[in-house]
Amino acid sequence: xxxxxxxEEIQPLLQEEFSKRRDNKSNQMExxxxxxxxxxxxxxxxxxxxxxxxxxxxxxxxxxxxxxxRQFAAYVGMPSSIAVNSGSSANLLALNALIDxxxxxxxxxxxxxxxxxxxxxxxxxxxxxxxxxxxxDESSWCLDPLEIEAALTKKTKLIMPVHNLGFPANMERxxxxxxxxSLLVLEDCCESHGAEWQGKKVGSFGLVSTLSFFVAHNIxxxxxxxxxxxxxxLEAALRSLRExxxxxxHPTRFYSDEILKDYDHRYVFTRLGFNVRMxxxxxxxxxxxxxxxxxxxxxxxxxxxxxxxxxEPFGESIRSLTPTPGTLAAYYGFPLIVxxxxxxxxxxxCEHLEAHGIETRAMMGGCLPDQPGFRxxxxxxxxxxxxxxxxxxxxxxxxxxxxxQEEGVSHITKTLSQFLEKHSR
Numbered sequence: 001x002x003x004x005x006x007x008e009e010i011q012p013l014l015q016e017e018f019s020k021r022r023d024n025k026s027n028q029m030e031x032x033x034x035x036x037x038x039x040x041x042x043x044x045x046x047x048x049x050x051x052x053x054x055x056x057x058x059x060x061x062x063x064x065x066x067x068x069x070r071q072f073a074a075y076v077g078m079p080s081s082i083a084v085n086s087g088s089s090a091n092l093l094a095l096n097a098l099i100d101x102x103x104x105x106x107x108x109x110x111x112x113x114x115x116x117x118x119x120x121x122x123x124x125x126x127x128x129x130x131x132x133x134x135x136x137d138e139s140s141w142c143l144d145p146l147e148i149e150a151a152l153t154k155k156t157k158l159i160m161p162v163h164n165l166g167f168p169a170n171m172e173r174x175x176x177x178x179x180x181x182s183l184l185v186l187e188d189c190c191e192s193h194g195a196e197w198q199g200k201k202v203g204s205f206g207l208v209s210t211l212s213f214f215v216a217h218n219i220x221x222x223x224x225x226x227x228x229x230x231x232x233x234l235e236a237a238l239r240s241l242r243e244x245x246x247x248x249x250h251p252t253r254f255y256s257d258e259i260l261k262d263y264d265h266r267y268v269f270t271r272l273g274f275n276v277r278m279x280x281x282x283x284x285x286x287x288x289x290x291x292x293x294x295x296x297x298x299x300x301x302x303x304x305x306x307x308x309x310x311x312e313p314f315g316e317s318i319r320s321l322t323p324t325p326g327t328l329a330a331y332y333g334f335p336l337i338v339x340x341x342x343x344x345x346x347x348x349x350c351e352h353l354e355a356h357g358i359e360t361r362a363m364m365g366g367c368l369p370d371q372p373g374f375r376x377x378x379x380x381x382x383x384x385x386x387x388x389x390x391x392x393x394x395x396x397x398x399x400x401x402x403x404x405q406e407e408g409v410s411h412i413t414k415t416l417s418q419f420l421e422k423h424s425r
Contacts, residue, residue: 006055007048014051015044034357035412037333038216039403041296042289049284056280064283069226071290072211077204078228082238083278083286087190087212088119090225093276094186094208095123097237098158100271103184103207104129108157109380111183113143114388116162117364120188121374124160131379132156133369135387139324141335141363141395142169144387148177151382158184163192163202164364165397166218166300166330167321171197171205178206186210190225193218194297196328203228213282216401218297218330219289221282237271245273299402300331303409307334307400310413314420317342318349333361333397337390344423346394356415358398366392 022043053064065083073081084090098104106128112120114133124131132151137144143161159178161169171187178185185206189195193211195202203209208231213224229235240248247255247268255265304320311318318338323329338346350360367388368374369381398412 007052010051011044011048014047018044018047034359035399035404035408036216036401037359037361037397037399038214039399039401040215040220040222041292041401041403042220042285046285046288049288050281053280053284058280060279061277061283062280064280064287065278068278068283068286068290071287072226073228075290075293076201076209076228078209079230080228080232080235082227082229082235082242083283084225084227084242084276085278085282086223086276087210087214087225088122089274089276090190090210090212090227091119091188092123092126093238093241093274094210094227094229095127095129096241096274097234098184098186098208099127100237100241101231101233103234104157107155109153109155111143111148111151111156111159112368113162113164114367114369114381114385115141115363115365115391116164116188116368117190118368118371118373120160120162121368121379125374125377125379129158130155131368133367133379133381133385133388135383135385136164136391137170138387139321140167140169141165141321141387141391142167143174145170145173145177147383148174149181151380152181152183156181156183158186160186160188161206162188162190163195163330165321165335166192166195166332167323167335168192168195168197168202168327168329170324171200171202175205184208190214191217191332192330194293194328195330198326207231208234213286213289216332218300218332218401219286219293221278221285221289224278224282224286240271241273242276243273244275245269245271296402297330300400301329303400303402303404304329304331304334306409306413307416310416311336311420314424317344317420317424331400334400335363335395335397337395340390340394342424344419346396348423349419350396352419353398353415356411358412358415360396360398363391363395363397 134147187209189203190212208229211226213221250265254262
């Protein structure tokens with residue numbers, strides 16, 4: 001049986017079964033199903049793509065991975081990309097490659113926002129670099145450019161803005177500062193697939209940038225990540241580091257030097273590396289998901305718009321983020337912050353939402369240097385981090401993903417308004 005014939009026979013059966021299971025999962029009317037912060041929104045096309053890779057008997061990194069890299073690099077507007085097994089690995093590998101290529105060395109300082117996720121700072125510590133924590137701004141909850149220049153020392157070599165919750169950092173100001181002081185920029189875009197700053201995709205500003213395809217993200221492959229770069233030297237280092245530190249680009253089958261003679265070049269290692277490759281099945285899912293990214297993000301923005309309108313009358317007690325003019329937010333989640341003078345607390349509102357089947361999450365790591373595992377590590381804190389600590393104590397987010405049906409959106413708006421009407425002054 002040819003592959004085309006097989007697809008024609010199996011796809012209707014898969015479609016029927018998948019639709020049945022999806023309908024059961026997606027029935028999010030009040031009292032029936034928990035409305036999650038994130039949800040894997042995919043269809044039978046992704047199932048078929050994954051099945052085909054299994055039938056092709058090519059499981060590890062191959063042609064589909066290469067195609068996924070090319071297509072995503074073109075989408076973001078970067079010359080090259082390197083697929084890996086997670087966004088956390090992407091950050092680890094990107095920083096490691098910057099060290100490998102001589103851009104960074106142990107003891108160098110990396111500017112990061114205090115309010116973000118743990119795997120922004122974790123690889124900085126792990127590689128012997130020094131995080132320098134700066135506050136976030138009010139308008140985006142991203143790294144505040146106005147804080148950067150006062151924080152610079154002779155050891156500062158890298159700025160690592162994070163586009164938190166799908167809201168773009170002010171890349172125009174950040175790049176001006178970086179260029180003025182000859183600093184590198186690594187963009188963490190793990191929560192911001194398709195977000196834009198002044199018409200340009202996030203991830204296309206710095207020397208290198210990273211993405212995650214975790215299950216709760218704007219598009220998903222279950223696990224997975226991507227690194228983008230415009231530097232050929234970095235690209236070569238990243239591809240080697242991804243696969244054990246293996247020699248790459250050798251022109252002949254056998255390698256020789258002053259010690260090794262006629263040695264199979266596939267088993268020559270030029271650096272200490274990792275094994276963080278993407279599988280073909282993950283890449284197959286990603287290729288289908290990438291084609292849906294714009295429509296999935298559009299739905300996120302539609303839901304967020306409805307939620308913004310719902311809370312607008314209660315601005316004395318609670319607020320969200322509104323995208324800066326000229327930007328396009330990707331809305332990883334719908335952020336909320338309870339004002340300090342409010343008559344209710346974050347915990348009270350979150351418990352109300354959870355009791356009505358609406359999942360809530362804290363603002364990632366809150367203020368990272370306050371986390372138990374980070375408090376006693378070597379880093380530098382600039383300023384009082386007042387806004388980051390306000391997010392730590394008062395902010396949270398709920399889901400606005402495209403898996404939420406109309407009944408679910410109505411349930412969220414009703415649940416929010418009932419609480420706010422009862423508790424607001």
